[in-house]
């Protein structure tokens with residue numbers, strides 16, 4: 001008898017978990033991995049599309065390439081989750097699982113910001129990044145406003161990476177003097193893992209003459225007047241508005257009663273929800289600190305170990321620390337990395353290394369290694 005593990009969502013967390021279970025317990029565990037999409041893309045690949053470094057099809061890694069012992073991939077949309085019975089319904093059928101792992105990521109709530117609909121300029125989806133790439137072709141001068149519309153949002157450095165890369169692009173085109181770049185967001189400082197990490201961003205923004213307008217809540221985008229409205233009643237004009245949409249759990253997760261307070265409550269040590277043998281991995285978990293793929297990956301490792309420890313009757317694994325190392329584009333071919341740990345000690349720790357061209361090479365290796373591990377045999 002094998003244990004049936006259903007993993008909902010084949011993103012950063014789901015792919016890592018499926019790979020780990022296959023590697024360490026293919027004879028004990030049968031995995032059904034379910035995702036609505038045909039392919040996976042790394043979050044950071046959207047920056048490549050935005051800059052025209054890669055086409056949309058070049059960043060899509062088809063799930064049909066998954067070749068893992070004991071793992072069956074199903075391209076289906078999850079329509080219902082019964083957390084008590086661990087029964088999952090999709091538009092094509094239903095699955096009864098011994099262990100259920102919900103790794104459906106964070107969705108975007110466009111309706112939360114009047115005036116900012118799907119199809120607007122953003123680079124938080126692959127399609128949005130392609131639209132923005134095209135819109136930039138004709139943009140020679142004016143005010144670029146990157147607006148962070150809610151918190152928490154995926155990859156806290158991403159709005160600033162976008163600003164650095166746009167700066168480079170305008171410099172290369174000889175138009176930087178004619179373009180003003182501002183980032184407006186709800187946080188009191190950029191990437192506030194620690195004051196020291198944040199200061200690196202403050203300095204890098206200042207060096208590039210990019211303004212971060214802190215602690216502001218954008219409540220409306222008025223496309224007719226080309227201005228945003230802030231909670232305090234102020235307005236700010238733009239010529240090109242790029243939004244980081246409000247994030248929320250996917251509807252199906254909210255309907256399952258897993259996220260009564262907005263995000264999925266978990267035991268932070270092993271990521272089990274209040275329902276036995278139902279875990280939540282990745283962006284949808286209610287954990288302090290940042291949402292990013294590298295944290296989802298480490299969460300998947302702990303959940304894989306926890307599932308196997310229960311199965312084998314061995315000691316529980318080392319507790320989850322909500323830690324990871326993120327690569328960050330600073331422009332000019334340079335990449336930095338931030339090592340962050342949110343739950344390993346009494347307060348979060350973080351340090352930034354680089355930026356350097358060597359770390360840019362490390363980032364490419366990071367992506368290649370995951371691609372081989374998640375999709376190879």
Ligand SMILES: Cc1cc2nc3c(=O)[nH]c(=O)nc-3n(C[C@H](O)[C@H](O)[C@H](O)COP(=O)(O)OP(=O)(O)OC[C@H]3O[C@@H](n4cnc5c(N)ncnc54)[C@H](O)[C@@H]3O)c2cc1C
Pocket residue numbers: 008009010011012013014034035036037042043044045046047076077078079103104105106123124125154155158250252281282283284291292293294295296326327328
């Ligand atoms: C511009 C940008 C840059 C980023 N850069 C980095 C970076 O450098 N490093 C980093 O670590 N992170 C980065 N991230 C963040 C990273 O992409 C996410 O944090 C990560 O993908 C989260 O993993 P996850 O497994 O929780 O969810 P996801 O990877 O989002 O996967 C969730 C999956 O669930 C599927 N799904 C959702 N609903 C359903 C449903 N009803 N039925 C079936 N399937 C469903 C989706 O199709 C998706 O494949 C970046 C993000 C962005 C937007």
